[in-house]
Amino acid sequence: MKKILIILLSFAALQLQAQDLPQFKRIVKELSSARYQGRGYARGGANKAGKYLEKEFKKAGADAVTRQPFTIDINTFPGAMEMWADGRKLEAGVEFSMREYSPGVKGEFPVYHVDTLNFDGEKLLADLSRPENAGCLVCCDFWFTYKHGKVFSQLQKAGAYPNAGLLYTWEAPIKFFKAYGEKVVDKPIVWVTPEAIEGVKKVKLNVDNEFLTGYELFNVIAKVEGERHDSCYVFTAHYDHLGNLGRKVYYPGANDNASGTAAIVTLAAHYAKHKPGYDMYFVAFSGEDANLRGSTFFAEHPIVPLEQIKYLFNIDMIGDDNPVQYCEVSDAGMSQFPRFEKVNREQQLFQALNRGALAANSDHYPFAVRGVPCIFLENEDGQAFPHYHTPADNIKTIRWDSYTPVFKLVTGFIGE
Numbered sequence: 001m002k003k004i005l006i007i008l009l010s011f012a013a014l015q016l017q018a019q020d021l022p023q024f025k026r027i028v029k030e031l032s033s034a035r036y037q038g039r040g041y042a043r044g045g046a047n048k049a050g051k052y053l054e055k056e057f058k059k060a061g062a063d064a065v066t067r068q069p070f071t072i073d074i075n076t077f078p079g080a081m082e083m084w085a086d087g088r089k090l091e092a093g094v095e096f097s098m099r100e101y102s103p104g105v106k107g108e109f110p111v112y113h114v115d116t117l118n119f120d121g122e123k124l125l126a127d128l129s130r131p132e133n134a135g136c137l138v139c140c141d142f143w144f145t146y147k148h149g150k151v152f153s154q155l156q157k158a159g160a161y162p163n164a165g166l167l168y169t170w171e172a173p174i175k176f177f178k179a180y181g182e183k184v185v186d187k188p189i190v191w192v193t194p195e196a197i198e199g200v201k202k203v204k205l206n207v208d209n210e211f212l213t214g215y216e217l218f219n220v221i222a223k224v225e226g227e228r229h230d231s232c233y234v235f236t237a238h239y240d241h242l243g244n245l246g247r248k249v250y251y252p253g254a255n256d257n258a259s260g261t262a263a264i265v266t267l268a269a270h271y272a273k274h275k276p277g278y279d280m281y282f283v284a285f286s287g288e289d290a291n292l293r294g295s296t297f298f299a300e301h302p303i304v305p306l307e308q309i310k311y312l313f314n315i316d317m318i319g320d321d322n323p324v325q326y327c328e329v330s331d332a333g334m335s336q337f338p339r340f341e342k343v344n345r346e347q348q349l350f351q352a353l354n355r356g357a358l359a360a361n362s363d364h365y366p367f368a369v370r371g372v373p374c375i376f377l378e379n380e381d382g383q384a385f386p387h388y389h390t391p392a393d394n395i396k397t398i399r400w401d402s403y404t405p406v407f408k409l410v411t412g413f414i415g416e
């Protein structure tokens with residue numbers, strides 16, 4: 001009798017931690033499909049994905065699903081996206097890309113290759129002031145320009161020097177960084193691979209940008225009622241991504257962050273089936289890849305007082321296969337970090353939890369700086385990671401390994 005009870009109880013415990021890999025895969029596949037165009041802004045993909053998520057949260061059995069709208073000003077590249085190097089057409093998103101705050105550009109330009117071996121900032125600026133170098137694109141390794149920011153920042157401003165713009169070289173694949181600038185600088189800035197631009201004398205560009213002002217986005221908030229309402233747990237993941245680069249290229253963002261978004265929907269489904277001890281909120285943020293705008297808005301306009309949050313779990317990029325799990329923990333969350341380590345050890349989930357320094361790299365940050373106990377879970381440096389912020393972060397390159405252990409880690413932490 002006792003034995004049967006134990007078996008039944010442990011079966012119940014297993015049930016209680018039932019991840020749902022097929023559901024996870026289905027949602028990742030949908031969100032990273034062409035229909036959402038990389039969940040960006042120029043084509044309305046982010047808002048379309050938000051509407052899809054509202055349906056999914058309802059299907060998952062959430063007690064309430066609401067929208068939290070906010071607006072942003074943002075630079076986008078919805079139209080032409082073409083570049084030729086000495087007549088050879090380059091591949092957008094692979095061989096070249098635009099700096100997020102670049103204006104559009106049309107025309108043919110001579111290329112001025114900066115001599116980084118015998119570099120002298122003053123000499124460079126003097127040389128660029130000469131009439132024969134007017135209208136050129138100044139080409140240089142990005143990290144070199146970063147090191148000599150004082151010199152190169154002047155080449156972005158209208159009127160300061162007669163160069164037409166800048167070409168920054170970056171090893172392939174070109175990372176689109178933040179896709180969206182909240183401003184537009186005076187002169188065009190193009191990312192290009194060193195191979196594509198080496199020895200090139202002339203560059204032709206045909207690029208359209210569109211700066212959107214007061215563009216409305218929304219966070220999707222799903223709630224599962226618990227036994228108690230005086231405090232709550234919060235799961236967060238951003239569902240927006242880099243959108244598109246011109247008409248033809250889009251960034252599917254299967255790992256970043258269809259993966260985390262799908263994970264919190266399966267967590268909502270799980271807790272809807274097993275009434276939790278406390279209220280549970282599942283917040284899918286928009287505007288993350290545009291400088292954490294959705295999460296910052298939520299933290300400034302919380303729907304529950306921030307001090308009632310027992311713990312917040314921000315899941316971003318878990319579509320990977322590194323057996324060591326990266327995490328960041330807020331100061332307020334540190335006293336409970338050993339519990340994550342205990343669950344991880346006891347259930348043999350990851351080889352280790354590798355805790356890094358807190359950074360403004362995802363949606364946990366606006367909460368961490370406001371004293372909310374929180375953890376950021378990201379599976380870095382696996383086989384999917386090299387495709388981060390490239391059009392190749394798609395359903396083919398995503399890895400499914402980390403979803404189940406992450407699911408078990410957070411549900412095991414909450415317990416009950």
Ligand SMILES: [Zn+2]
Pocket residue numbers: 238256257288316317362
């Ligand atoms: Zn992300």
